[in-house]
Amino acid sequence: MKLKLASSISSPQDLQALISEIRNYARWYGHNAIKLRLHAKTKRHGGQAEPELSPAAKEVLAGWGKHDELTRRELDSLINELERFARTAQEITITLAAPASNSIKQILVAWCRDNIAPDILVNFQFNATILGGLVVRYRSRIFDWSFRRQILEARGQFPEVLRHV
Amino acid sequence: MSGFYMQLFLYLNVFLMGALTAVAIRHAYAHFRPHVAEAEKHPVTMQNGHLPPAVREHLLEAAQANFQTVLDRSAKELSQDLEKTSAQINKLLEKHGTDVINDDLQHYRSRLAELQKQTEAGMSKLQAGLSTHQAELDAEFIAHQAEQKAKLAEEIAAEKQRLLQQIDTQLADAVGSFLLDTLQHNVDLGAQATYLTSMLDEHKADFTRGLADEAKTSK
Numbered sequence: 448m449k450l451k452l453a454s455s456i457s458s459p460q461d462l463q464a465l466i467s468e469i470r471n472y473a474r475w476y477g478h479n480a481i482k483l484r485l486h487a488k489t490k491r492h493g494g495q496a497e498p499e500l501s502p503a504a505k506e507v508l509a510g511w512g513k514h515d516e517l518t519r520r521e522l523d524s525l526i527n528e529l530e531r532f533a534r535t536a537q538e539i540t541i542t543l544a545a546p547a548s549n550s551i552k553q554i555l556v557a558w559c560r561d562n563i564a565p566d567i568l569v570n571f572q573f574n575a576t577i578l579g580g581l582v583v584r585y586r587s588r589i590f591d592w593s594f595r596r597q598i599l600e601a602r603g604q605f606p607e608v609l610r611h612v
Numbered sequence: 613m614s615g616f617y618m619q620l621f622l623y624l625n626v627f628l629m630g631a632l633t634a635v636a637i638r639h640a641y642a643h644f645r646p647h648v649a650e651a652e653k654h655p656v657t658m659q660n661g662h663l664p665p666a667v668r669e670h671l672l673e674a675a676q677a678n679f680q681t682v683l684d685r686s687a688k689e690l691s692q693d694l695e696k697t698s699a700q701i702n703k704l705l706e707k708h709g710t711d712v713i714n715d716d717l718q719h720y721r722s723r724l725a726e727l728q729k730q731t732e733a734g735m736s737k738l739q740a741g742l743s744t745h746q747a748e749l750d751a752e753f754i755a756h757q758a759e760q761k762a763k764l765a766e767e768i769a770a771e772k773q774r775l776l777q778q779i780d781t782q783l784a785d786a787v788g789s790f791l792l793d794t795l796q797h798n799v800d801l802g803a804q805a806t807y808l809t810s811m812l813d814e815h816k817a818d819f820t821r822g823l824a825d826e827a828k829t830s831k
Contacts, residue, residue, distance in 0.1 A: 537827075544804075551805055558812055563820060578795040581808055583819070588826045590819060592811050598791050605787040606780040 450528050450566075451510045453503040455549070457556040457569045459538060461503075466529045468504045473522035480519065532566065539563075540570040542582040544594070547571045555581075 456465055475498050500508070508517060511525045541547075541555060556569050574582075577593035584590075663671070812819065 537823075539823075543808075551808070554805055554809060555812075558809055562812070562816055563823060576792075578792065579804055579807075580811060585823050586826050588822055590815065590822065592815060594795060595792060598788055598795075602784040602788045603780070605784045609783065609787075 450525075450532060451507070452532075452566070453506045454553045454557050454560070455503045456507075457552055458571065459533060459536075459568050460570075462529065462533050462536075462568060465501075465504055465507065466526060466533065468498075468501060469507070469522065469526055469529065471498055472500060472504070472508075473519065473526060476517070476522055477519050536566050536568045537564050537585075538568045538570065540572060540584045542572045542574050542577065542584070542593075544573065544575055544577050544579050546573045 452462075456462055479497070507525070507529075511517070511521065539559065543551070547555075552569075552571060555571075559567050559569055577595045578598070579594035580592045580597070582589065582591050582593050582596075
């Protein structure tokens with residue numbers, strides 16, 4: 448079984464939320480399985496309703512099970528795999544000039560997973576002073592492709608450009 | 613030896629001169645005192661005995677007249693000779709003086725010409741030296757002037773470059789500050805989506821290489 452994350456699960460926070468959601472679902476699933484066995488003996492219905500899962504969680508659960516119905520053991524192994532993934536996954540931070548919308552996040556995460564590593568996690572931050580572009584940080588290395596950096600680097604060319612105006 | 617002969621010759625001369633002097637004094641004395649001697653030898657009393665007094669008086673007057681005539685003529689001739697001699701002496705003196713003056717003048721002129729030549733030579737040399745020195749000074753002045761001009765031009769160019777650099781720096785700072793202050797408002801990320809991916813694609817090689825290097829160093 449191979450873990451396949453949706454592009455909406457981009458950051459470690461998203462991954463932790465997914466793990467928590469899966470863990471709740473697994474807990475409910477265990478309780479519900481016990482109740483189902485009891486109801487089968489007593490012919491009575493009842494118990495806690497099935498928790499609402501996010502599309503990303505549904506996608507992960509659909510891609511994880513071997514069969515149509517997941518077992519408690521498969522859910523536990525999925526949680527273990529997600530926790531292991533959270534510990535070992537590569538993580539980068541992208542800083543934008545404004546809070547990133549979901550569409551922007553998905554575009555950038557998809558690019559990173561297609562071109563860098565399929566299991567990479569991306570943190571998003573914003574800083575208005577960079578004006579535009581993006582700043583990528585991976586551990587201690589920073590790639591600054593912001594407008595501010597470009598303006599400061601091209602500052603010496605402004606007089607030359609203004610002379611030709 | 614020659615000294616001995618010379619002494620002998622001198623002594624002989626002295627002796628001859630003494631003899632000649634004695635003879636000359638005797639003749640002179642005889643010349644200036646003949647009448648006294650004759651008068652003493654032939655007293656008047658003897659003449660008075662041969663000539664009558666009238667003749668003797670007449671002869672005496674005639675002798676006096678002749679003597680006076682001869683004396684006057686001699687005085688006159690002496691005076692004339694003296695005048696001629698004086699004139700000749702004056703003429704000779706004048707000629708001699710003229711010659712001396714001419715010689716001195718000639719000598720003075722030649723000396724003056726020589727001094728003038730020397731002075732002219734010195735002046736020419738001095739003039740040549742002055743010309744050379746003037747040429748050296750002119751060349752040095754021109755070189756110094758050119759050097760000063762070049763130095764001044766270099767300083768002006770450096771100052772101009774410095775001012776231009778300063779203006780460019782201030783202008784760049786102003787434009788940069790203006791852009792930074794202006795662009796940090798109303799940032800639209802939606803319009804930058806394509807730009808962001810294109811920038812990632814553009815720097816993909818550097819980006820992946822940097823990540824790989826960082827991963828290696830972290831391990």
